Amino acid sequence: MSAKEYRTASSARGGLLTVADVPNIAFGDRVHIRDQQGNTRNGQVIRSANDEVLIQVFEGTAELDLESTWVRFLDEPVEIALSPEILGRIFNGLGEPRDFRPPIVSNLRRSISAAAFNPAARTYPREFIQTGVSTIDGLNSLVRGQKLPIFSASGLPHNRLAAQIVRQAKLPDDDSRFSVVFAAMGVSYADARFFEEEFASSGVLGNVVMFVNMADDPPVERLTLPRMALTAAEYLAFDLDRHVLVVMTDMTHYAEALREVATAKGDVPARKGYPGYLYSDLAEIYERSGRIKDRHGSITLVPVLSMPSDDITHPIPDLTGYITEGQIVLSRELHNQGIYPPVHISPSLSRLMKDGIGKDFTREDHPHVSNQLYALYARALETRNLASIIGADELSARDRRYLEFADAFEQRFVQQGEDEDRSIEETLNLAWDLLSSFPPQALTRVNETEIAKYHRQSA
Amino acid sequence: MTQEQKKGTIQEINGPIVTIRLPGVQNGEQVRIGSLGLYGEVISLEGDEALAQIYESTEMVRPGEPVEGLGHPLSVELGPGLIGGIFDGVQRPLEEMFLKAGDQIPRGLSPLPLDREKLWHFQPSENLEPNMPIINGARLGVVQETETVEHRVIVPPDIEGELIELAPEGDYNLEETIAQVRDRQGRVHHLKLFHRWPVRKPRPYQSRDNGIEPLITGQRILDTFFPLLKGSKCAVPGPFGAGKTVVQHQVARWANADIVIYVGCGERGNELVDVLDSFPKLKDPYTGRPLMDRTLLIANTSNMPVVAREASIYVGITIAEYYRDQGYDVVMLADSTSRWAEALREVSGRLGQMPVEEGYPAYLASRLAAFYERAGRVETMDCGKGSVTLIGAVSPPGGDFSEPVTSHTKEIIQTFWALSKELADARHYPAIDWVDSFSADVGTAAEWWHENIDRGWEKRRAQALAMLARDAELSRIVNLVGPEALSSAQRWVLEGAALVKDGVLQQSALDPVDTFSSPEKQFMLLDLVLTVYDEGAALIELGVPVQELSEMPVLARLRRCKELYDSSQTDQLKAFRDEALSDFKAIHSEYAQRGEQTA
């Protein structure tokens, strides 16, 4: 082995350790640090010169002393061992088992910081995934290979929605299910257990790889964890030809860990103390989803993040929205009205929907129906606003119809059971139920043929 | 030109910034570092050390590894074979890399941007003869690059003198000499079908000209309301998901430009795949040829190394200038300039430079201005006309237009297409806000519209904008005291504004008919909607209740006209107009009669 060992630690601060006079150490090298009790910590080289090397220590530098610390450079990047055996297993952010079973033994080890996909190697994602959730399928459709995050906030049922998607997601007319990679960063025990039980009770556990970092685990591990998870997902998708659904929660904890490390390193902050490279860093993660030419498998990414103070303009949701292919936004207001899933459709968006729905994919009226519901609901929310100022009685008959539509839309279309798995056909028919409360000439986003075919008054 | 290669070693690696010791290296020089030979560029010199920014990941690179100086700054290859291709931020050909190296972009691999083996049929210019003086930028001949683009082979900007020899018509590859020129110092240059040019140095031209005609994009809100001249500078700011990329793709598809250069700068891989997939199948509305035949893509996706992102914009603009120098109207789209600015910020942060606002270095504003300044309509060195129109997307954090990149950009550009989250949330696309957007070129555009389309253009445009402003005012009143407070005439203004929004401003990029609207169709729709409004206003004077007008079935049809009739169906549109007006006439005569009876 070419590993080198040194006892020349020269400073320790927060999660950072410097070691003096260590020639020719590779940037990004993995490091083992042995403290005076003989315990080993993990680290990675984040700056390297011959006279001094800077190491990020995953477990932090608390209780290290400079004299008795041994630093061993492993001369390898951070890697993960891969084999089909990873399915059904639980790992930590370093790829070590946390299910009390032996580590994965395999000759296949990959660096977790993969090179970027060549855009010329990608194929455009266009296969509609039916999640059984009307607000997603009907209005913000997910396609295979898309990255579509859930923007949530503390106390909202994002985990339940994510679990429902995992349970129900499939292609219409095709019963094969997704393999699941689950990445949890800084989650509570309750949340981790919720997902484990969910996967067990729906019988998918053998088809899931879990990477878990609890709220009380070292934060720095949250930085490697999603990369471990995505390297595993790429292996499942592009080596083993599986369709992989990656759920990551909570990306906000990831970004906070990044800020913590960046601050310790003295990186120049951009907004709210987050480093300027947060965008690129998140993009490195999210852009690992997709479809690749001549490969059978795919990676569909559903990250969950909580918006600090319910603020969608906070750098974490903001930069995420700039990278992902849309977002599903949950609303506290709907949640407080007892509506599940509390999807607020106005700020929600799926950018890849346009090429995966309609004739030959879902149903020919789908794009227009979606548009029409959006337009009516936007107008209905304005009307509701107006009613709250001048009183509903002051509204014209036309405006009152919008008010009724808003309620019906939320209670019948948005609202559904946690186990209710609506087909896309059911979702679209339900949409026409609601559209039919308007006379045909008020519906200008659907065309005349569609009205003739689906509008209840015309039929 | 053989040059002794400079050799040195790596001193320190700090992410993409590497300290090297390389005696004799110049600032701005290209380097290759480490055993993998990663590409980079020297950005500062300090004593016998230099800092280099590296375009590729430096993982597992170590101090002590070798460094090599390449003796020239970051340059692009300019010649036939560019159009139709996709290149990365430092002009590596991505299709070829995919065939050679697979799904992911490997490090240290650097195939030449242009194919050296391919033969091009060269047709020399007839007016040239040996022993003639020849200026830089002179046209040596042409090569048919794609079905659409005739590539004009020009003398590189830094060479002029006497033409010694010009190759006869025939097939040549890029390495073959097609002309020999002796410069004033007596040095003989062997010119080929291509040459290199450093990307950070603007290509020279004779003089600048004012823009004279609008770039027609086929998008009603852009052409009719916020026109952009060929050779002008434009920004498209907006929060995420508001539609910047769709606007840029629409312009790339439908603009009446000769060449389109699309730079995906720190954005999504799939958006480039979308262009690569769809453009070859779409037809240029002006030539009927596949759109890809005039399009070129530069891709530094968000997951690619940040330093190459900074370079990608310059690579794009240099190629744009090269086609301008051939006498073409070029449009360059950059999505997004904010990612480029962030790349600047990241490098300056690593260098420990003092940040001034939100972490950005003090030179942000001047760099932005210098970049946009490379747009323009010019008289080329050989006395032709060419233009580069520059359209940059801006991605302000939190959608806040007061942030540094948006606010500095706003001071530089002439046309501003501001996207609004509210409109996008209501699925009013393109979500271009008619209050925040502006164009400084309406006057010049009006001359073109008046000459080519209709003399009423400027008036109708102003009437529509005034109505939208009135609508906003009246809506505020409604929100305070309810709709009852409005007079009939005022309520008809609300209806008229809604017709303008639905029937003219909204335009779906996804609808096969509505995606492109010719200037004729644009004006006919606008004029139709306003005529309907005027007719209605006259009826209201006569005492017709607003209710009755609002419920006229013809209004629902009017909202659909944009999708029912394509740009060639102006006759059908006229027929519909007559039909609509006769409906109004019918009401008119009914009320006029009643009026007479009561009188």
Ligand SMILES: Nc1ncnc2c1ncn2[C@@H]1O[C@H](COP(=O)(O)OP(=O)(O)OP(=O)(O)O)[C@@H](O)[C@H]1O
């Ligand atoms: N003119 C249009 N017609 C139809 N749909 C549109 C139009 N403009 C925007 N959209 C819709 O809005 C979505 C988002 O648009 P786009 O991707 O251009 O946003 P963006 O401003 O570039 O966002 P980001 O900054 O995150 O890249 C599109 O996927 C499309 O569904």
Ligand SMILES: [Mg+2]
């Ligand atoms: Mg975009």
